[in-house]
Amino acid sequence: MQKLEPDQAFWLTAPHIYTLVTSLDVHGKPNVMGVSWVTRTPFSPPLMLVSIGHTRYSHTGIAEHQEFVIHYPSREQAQAAWLCGTLSGRDGNKIEKVGLELIDSQVVKVPTIKHVTVAFECKLISQLETGDHTVFVGEVVATSGNPNKAEHLYDTADKGLFALDQNGKAKFCD
Amino acid sequence: MQKLEPDQAFWLTAPHIYTLVTSLDVHGKPNVMGVSWVTRTPFSPPLMLVSIGHTRYSHTGIAEHQEFVIHYPSREQAQAAWLCGTLSGRDGNKIEKVGLELIDSQVVKVPTIKHVTVAFECKLISQLETGDHTVFVGEVVATSGNPNKAEHLYDTADKGLFALDQNGKAKFCD
Numbered sequence: 030m031q032k033l034e035p036d037q038a039f040w041l042t043a044p045h046i047y048t049l050v051t052s053l054d055v056h057g058k059p060n061v062m063g064v065s066w067v068t069r070t071p072f073s074p075p076l077m078l079v080s081i082g083h084t085r086y087s088h089t090g091i092a093e094h095q096e097f098v099i100h101y102p103s104r105e106q107a108q109a110a111w112l113c114g115t116l117s118g119r120d121g122n123k124i125e126k127v128g129l130e131l132i133d134s135q136v137v138k139v140p141t142i143k144h145v146t147v148a149f150e151c152k153l154i155s156q157l158e159t160g161d162h163t164v165f166v167g168e169v170v171a172t173s174g175n176p177n178k179a180e181h182l183y184d185t186a187d188k189g190l191f192a193l194d195q196n197g198k199a200k201f202c203d
Numbered sequence: 204m205q206k207l208e209p210d211q212a213f214w215l216t217a218p219h220i221y222t223l224v225t226s227l228d229v230h231g232k233p234n235v236m237g238v239s240w241v242t243r244t245p246f247s248p249p250l251m252l253v254s255i256g257h258t259r260y261s262h263t264g265i266a267e268h269q270e271f272v273i274h275y276p277s278r279e280q281a282q283a284a285w286l287c288g289t290l291s292g293r294d295g296n297k298i299e300k301v302g303l304e305l306i307d308s309q310v311v312k313v314p315t316i317k318h319v320t321v322a323f324e325c326k327l328i329s330q331l332e333t334g335d336h337t338v339f340v341g342e343v344v345a346t347s348g349n350p351n352k353a354e355h356l357y358d359t360a361d362k363g364l365f366a367l368d369q370n371g372k373a374k375f376c377d
Contacts, residue, residue, distance in 0.1 A: 030317060030347050032309065035249045038346035041321040041353055042243070042275055043369055046220075068242045069216070070254040071334035075209045078338065080244040080252075101216055135206065143204060147215040157331045159340050160245035164252065166333050172212035173204050179215055183371075191371040195217055195359050199371030 063114030107202030237288030281376030321348030
């Protein structure tokens with residue numbers, strides 16, 4: 030055990046889960062962003078939280094519409110998912126650019142991304158300011174997915190994304 | 204895409220990162236618990252959050268002493284880490300029972316577990332009630348670890364823990 034700088038310590042926590050979060054922007058247009066800072070919080074009621082930077086385009090939309098959908102993308106969506114992390118919704122229709130397909134959600138107005146492993150439709154129930162990020166806590170009001178695709182994406186510190194299944198089998202994505 | 208029950212949807216999000224969180228109990232005795240519901244929140248200041256059930260023994264201790272340490276255990280600690288998730292600190296010295304070794308932390312009074320991949324010493328700066336859990340947000344005040352052990356543990360839904368490195372190589376733990 031040696032002392033580490035915070036950056037080096039955080040590097041050691043990779044790989045991280047990589048999700049896509051959809052929201053509506055202030056004009057009601059769907060947007061998507063890549064989010065690794067996500068976790069479940071209680072079982073009952075089922076809640077999840079995401080931490081989103083104040084300057085991100087999605088931040089304003091989630092605060093305004095109080096809804097979002099958290100998706101665990103499938104292996105086939107790796108390239109599109111990765112691109113979502115490199116573009117901003119401010120610069121045009123990111124979802125169209127990266128080639129993701131949207132479908133109506135069951136409950137919320139924010140659309141769901143098709144073909145993902147699993148999607149959680151969330152209604153914002155509380156939020157907490159943490160430095161330059163806001164933790165948005167959402168109640169899961171509907172879920173959908175593909176149970177036969179029990180794998181999703183992890184972000185390494187420096188080697189891109191890989192898909193990992195529940196048997197620990199990983200495959201890097203081109 | 205099909206509708207899913209929340210339980211089935213959450214199952215599809217596995218594997219999850221598996222961390223160990225140390226704290227002091229109300230008597231000042233160190234305790235440890237297994238936590239999967241953990242994530243980083245902002246870069247600046249460096250913050251992390253953990254979601255802990257109200258009934259957990261560690262919950263009272265963290266609320267009382269306002270400090271905790273989040274550890275990413277190494278492959279060699281898998282068995283002890285797993286046991287931590289099955290025992291309660293109410294029933295005696297869990298740390299001793301599972302065979303983990305403690306060392307003094309750099310800044311906080313809560314001790315650090317030796318031989319982990321990386322440890323984050325945290326001072327509680329805020330908390331948020333989310334149903335039957337509390338989200339504890341900690342400022343990372345010191346970090347330590349073993350940069351040559353860039354792998355840590357993931358919890359599957361039904362197959363125990365596996366260790367995963369940054370190259371996507373996974374190995375199930377006995």
